[in-house]
Amino acid sequence: MLKLSQFAYLSLRQHGEETYPHECCGVLLGHFDDNGSGSVIKTVSRIARCGNTRDDSPHNRYQIDPRELIRIQREGRERGDDIVGFYHSHPDHPAQWSPTDLAEAHWFGCSYVITSVDKGAATITNSFELAGSDEADKKFVDEKTEVS
Numbered sequence: 412m413l414k415l416s417q418f419a420y421l422s423l424r425q426h427g428e429e430t431y432p433h434e435c436c437g438v439l440l441g442h443f444d445d446n447g448s449g450s451v452i453k454t455v456s457r458i459a460r461c462g463n464t465r466d467d468s469p470h471n472r473y474q475i476d477p478r479e480l481i482r483i484q485r486e487g488r489e490r491g492d493d494i495v496g497f498y499h500s501h502p503d504h505p506a507q508w509s510p511t512d513l514a515e516a517h518w519f520g521c522s523y524v525i526t527s528v529d530k531g532a533a534t535i536t537n538s539f540e541l542a543g544s545d546e547a548d549k550k551f552v553d554e555k556t557e558v559s
């Protein structure tokens with residue numbers, strides 16, 4: 412399960428609207444917590460907007476500069492936060508993962524949030540957890556999202 416504050420949820424959706432017709436991208440920072448029954452709850456305390464460094468097809472691909480990701484991870488750890496996931500938008504496409512999204516996902520156990528932005532307006536936001544033990548058996552699993 413992924414828990415987002417109303418502010419974080421609205422912020423990542425707004426980011427998608429602001430970058431339309433290109434994909435936005437960012438990092439979800441927070442905590443991993445065991446719910447007592449073996450499931451993990453990811454609680455987002457803040458989001459970090461990133462620049463989309465894809466210049467070949469930013470309308471349907473995204474990439475976060477590795478240096479920016481390292482900086483965000485370092486700053487998060489200084490505040491006691493972990494990277495619990497990532498988000499990006501799908502301009503004029505459904506909020507469902509693509510084969511490219513899966514191929515480029517490598518953070519097992521993390522959430523991958525996708526917001527559909529239709530004609531500049533955020534519509535549906537879905538979350539998927541990257542499951543599996545290695546690249547050969549990785550898959551996205553639908554993830555319940557709670558906004559409070």
